[in-house]
Amino acid sequence: MEARRIPLRATQLQICEPVACKQCGVYQLCMPLGLERADMTLLDRIVKRKEVYKRGQLLFRPRERFSYIYAIRSGSAKTSITTDDGRVQITGFHVAGELLGLSALASRFYTSEARALETMSVCKVDIACLDEVLRDVPAIQYQMMKIMSEQIRRDEELMLLLGKCSAEERIAEFLISLSRRFASRNYSGSQFRLSMSRLDIGNYLGLAEETVCRIFSRFQEGGLITTERRNIRLNDLKQLSAVAHIDAAA
Amino acid sequence: MEARRIPLRATQLQICEPVACKQCGVYQLCMPLGLERADMTLLDRIVKRKEVYKRGQLLFRPRERFSYIYAIRSGSAKTSITTDDGRVQITGFHVAGELLGLSALASRFYTSEARALETMSVCKVDIACLDEVLRDVPAIQYQMMKIMSEQIRRDEELMLLLGKCSAEERIAEFLISLSRRFASRNYSGSQFRLSMSRLDIGNYLGLAEETVCRIFSRFQEGGLITTERRNIRLNDLKQLSAVAHIDAAA
DNA sequence: CGACTTCTTGAATTAGGTCAATCCCTGTGG
DNA sequence: CCACAGGGATTGACCTAATTCAAGAAGTCG
Numbered sequence: 402m403e404a405r406r407i408p409l410r411a412t413q414l415q416i417c418e419p420v421a422c423k424q425c426g427v428y429q430l431c432m433p434l435g436l437e438r439a440d441m442t443l444l445d446r447i448v449k450r451k452e453v454y455k456r457g458q459l460l461f462r463p464r465e466r467f468s469y470i471y472a473i474r475s476g477s478a479k480t481s482i483t484t485d486d487g488r489v490q491i492t493g494f495h496v497a498g499e500l501l502g503l504s505a506l507a508s509r510f511y512t513s514e515a516r517a518l519e520t521m522s523v524c525k526v527d528i529a530c531l532d533e534v535l536r537d538v539p540a541i542q543y544q545m546m547k548i549m550s551e552q553i554r555r556d557e558e559l560m561l562l563l564g565k566c567s568a569e570e571r572i573a574e575f576l577i578s579l580s581r582r583f584a585s586r587n588y589s590g591s592q593f594r595l596s597m598s599r600l601d602i603g604n605y606l607g608l609a610e611e612t613v614c615r616i617f618s619r620f621q622e623g624g625l626i627t628t629e630r631r632n633i634r635l636n637d638l639k640q641l642s643a644v645a646h647i648d649a650a651a
Numbered sequence: 652m653e654a655r656r657i658p659l660r661a662t663q664l665q666i667c668e669p670v671a672c673k674q675c676g677v678y679q680l681c682m683p684l685g686l687e688r689a690d691m692t693l694l695d696r697i698v699k700r701k702e703v704y705k706r707g708q709l710l711f712r713p714r715e716r717f718s719y720i721y722a723i724r725s726g727s728a729k730t731s732i733t734t735d736d737g738r739v740q741i742t743g744f745h746v747a748g749e750l751l752g753l754s755a756l757a758s759r760f761y762t763s764e765a766r767a768l769e770t771m772s773v774c775k776v777d778i779a780c781l782d783e784v785l786r787d788v789p790a791i792q793y794q795m796m797k798i799m800s801e802q803i804r805r806d807e808e809l810m811l812l813l814g815k816c817s818a819e820e821r822i823a824e825f826l827i828s829l830s831r832r833f834a835s836r837n838y839s840g841s842q843f844r845l846s847m848s849r850l851d852i853g854n855y856l857g858l859a860e861e862t863v864c865r866i867f868s869r870f871q872e873g874g875l876i877t878t879e880r881r882n883i884r885l886n887d888l889k890q891l892s893a894v895a896h897i898d899a900a901a
Numbered sequence: 902c903g904a905c906t907t908c909t910t911g912a913a914t915t916a917g918g919t920c921a922a923t924c925c926c927t928g929t930g931g
Numbered sequence: 932c933c934a935c936a937g938g939g940a941t942t943g944a945c946c947t948a949a950t951t952c953a954a955g956a957a958g959t960c961g
Contacts, residue, residue, distance in 0.1 A: 482808070482810075484815065486896045490807075490811035492811075503803070504807070506797055507797040508800075508804075512804045535793075542796070546792070547756055550755065550757040550758075551758075553753070553754040553799065554758075556803060556807065557732050557742045557762070560732075560742055560813060561734060563857060564813050564855075564857035565738045565739075599908065600907080606814075608949080611909080611910085611949090612948095612950075615909085617908095618910080646734060646735055817916080818916075849939075849941090850939080859917070860939090861917090861919080861941080862917060864941050865917095865941085867940095880940075
């Protein structure tokens with residue numbers, strides 16, 4: 402829980418708003434948007450800062466007009482798509498520093514739904530203004546393409562997980578991937594709080610809720626992890642990687 | 652078989668090469684690249700036209716330096732990714748008018764492998780030159796983002812298929828999706844030739860080869876389709892849609 | 902302090918996978 | 932032009948991983 406608490410700098414920000422992007426505690430996380438330091442004033446022009454969503458609240462839903470890209474400052478969200486007959490597939494979990502809504506670029510309508518998993522704070526980037534800025538600063542457009550191509554790569558990895566891996570492999574890989582994302586954001590990669598339910602994890606990985614529980618238990622018996630509700634500690638990343646069949650790679 | 656033959660115009664082109672893009676028989680299919688008529692001369696500058704690959708030949712492979720985007724003029728290809736321990740997931744089948752290699756934009760290395768399923772003819776777009784053109788014609792960059800966001804949407808649909816649908820639903824949806832793509836290219840949507848093996852279909856859909864066969868047989872017994880090796884006719888699109896749980900939608 | 906949601910575990914069931922055998926195109930080389 | 936090899940497709944029998952159903956424990960929130 403330690404691990405997921407909003408870092409101090411960000412908390413302070415919430416107190417002394419408003420503030421320019423370049424002074425934002427998570428502004429490095431906006432970097433994916435491709436902003437050179439020099440472009441920061443531009444960004445300030447188009448970003449609506451600090452909007453807060455509570456657990457369960459909707460950021461956007463399919464068929465809704467595409468008007469903002471969301472950058473997560475703190476907290477986390479899930480995105481999902483739905484079949485005609487109501488089945489849901491969670492397509493991703495998203496944490497601080499990630500962008501939501503990019504897949505709407507083509508159709509100008511959101512194609513998925515995004516929902517807060519816990520209280521979260523976001524910056525909204527207005528599309529209409531962005532269009533303008535994209536004209537002025539082509540570098541940003543290029544960065545966005547990079548982000549999207551990165552997303553495609555991650556989506557394809559999930560396909561592989563869904564299509565070719567056993568339940569144990571899926572969960573091991575899921576945990577490792579979460580761990581890496583936390584670590585890369587200077588949170589603990591070995592101990593963190595899951596902001597999503599077992600049901601959500603199962604849905605994301607194409608497994609039943611019960612299967613997720615059982616495998617968590619099995620991993621715990623094997624000493625690979627320690628879980629207690631949503632708190633989890635990865636005790637043996639090496640062995641976990643072996644279960645996931647991931648070669649070496651720190 | 653009728654259906655998959657290269658259209659006459661394209662065939663003629665192969666005879667009277669070289670020719671400018673705007674006279675190319677499938678140039679409408681390059682449109683996804685975002686070319687206004689006015690930009691066509693630009694395109695001509697950067698496109699290497701008509702390269703032919705035979706069944707089984709590799710267009711590119713993971714970790715190879717990203718140097719071209721490929722536009723398919725005729726024929727078809729599959730793209731796939733591979734786990735550390737050698738399992739393969741086919742991430743897409745691609746037909747005339749589609750682009751290959753976009754996911755390499757971020758890392759400057761291809762992340763997947765592309766292989767010809769049958770004799771195919773492609774245009775190669777040189778990345779180095781493209782970069783230049785992108786600077787001059789921002790509209791193209793925007794179009795590429797649209798294509799990528801479209802790809803993300805399709806990838807997410809495949810996730811849903813892999814994670815939440817039964818074998819019958821997967822295959823029904825696969826056939827319908829193929830049918831639509833052919834129809835949108837003025838081929839027959841009700842009768843066509845599958846350029847991929849049962850094994851490939853199964854791999855793509857997360858099923859065993861045998862399961863694909865069995866379900867094809869089941870569909871045939873039910874009168875939904877008629878198959879004979881790789882030739883297939885969809886006899887009852889309505890019922891097939893029902894199996895796939897797809898609402899109405901022409 | 903209830904009412905609810907989330908998590909966990911056990912038992913029974915099943916969809917789809919694996920293994921194995923056969924058939925049948927297709928393409929190649931003599 | 933024919934024979935033959937090899938890959939793809941098909942079908943049956945059996946098996947297993949994961950689901951579903953059920954019931955209870957443990958948090959959590961109003």
